[in-house]
Amino acid sequence: MNPVATETPLPPEPLCASDDIAERGRAFVWDVLEYGRPARAFVLRFDGALRGYLNRCVHVPTEMDWQEGEFLDMDKRWILCSIHGAAYEPEDGRCVGGPCGRGRLTPVRVAEEAGQVYWYPSRDIRPVPFDEAPVPDRPLTGS
Numbered sequence: 525m526n527p528v529a530t531e532t533p534l535p536p537e538p539l540c541a542s543d544d545i546a547e548r549g550r551a552f553v554w555d556v557l558e559y560g561r562p563a564r565a566f567v568l569r570f571d572g573a574l575r576g577y578l579n580r581c582v583h584v585p586t587e588m589d590w591q592e593g594e595f596l597d598m599d600k601r602w603i604l605c606s607i608h609g610a611a612y613e614p615e616d617g618r619c620v621g622g623p624c625g626r627g628r629l630t631p632v633r634v635a636e637e638a639g640q641v642y643w644y645p646s647r648d649i650r651p652v653p654f655d656e657a658p659v660p661d662r663p664l665t666g667s
């Protein structure tokens with residue numbers, strides 16, 4: 525018998541209230557560790573469903589939002605990178621235009637239950653340990 529290494533799935537991590545993420549509105553952005561290195565992720569609502577990705581453009585590995593949590597273009601149709609204008613399909617993160625080629629955003633599994641939004645850590649994308657978490661400096665909503 526060839527044993528297959530199994531990994532105990534990490535429990536989902538609460539993010540925010542479902543009502544905090546409006547249809548095609550501002551995304552919720554949070555800190556994660558990807559392969560142990562700091563990164564950011566975001567979740568937005570598109571056609572009623574939550575979509576989560578790492579906040580990292582395929583063209584150049586940099587954050588994409590115009591302002592904190594603002595990822596969509598003016599027509600609220602595409603995720604648009606603020607640096608050189610790469611456009612991504614919100615439903616699957618696929619590049620649909622601009623310098624991202626055949627790339628795709630890195631998905632982060634998200635879900636909501638009983639009015640609460642969660643994300644699911646993976647082998648590669650983990651929560652920031654509590655004692656390493658930066659002090660929040662930006663509110664979730666409001667202007």
Ligand code: FES
Nearest residue numbers: 581583605608610
């Ligand atoms: S860094 Fe995103 S399009 Fe160039």
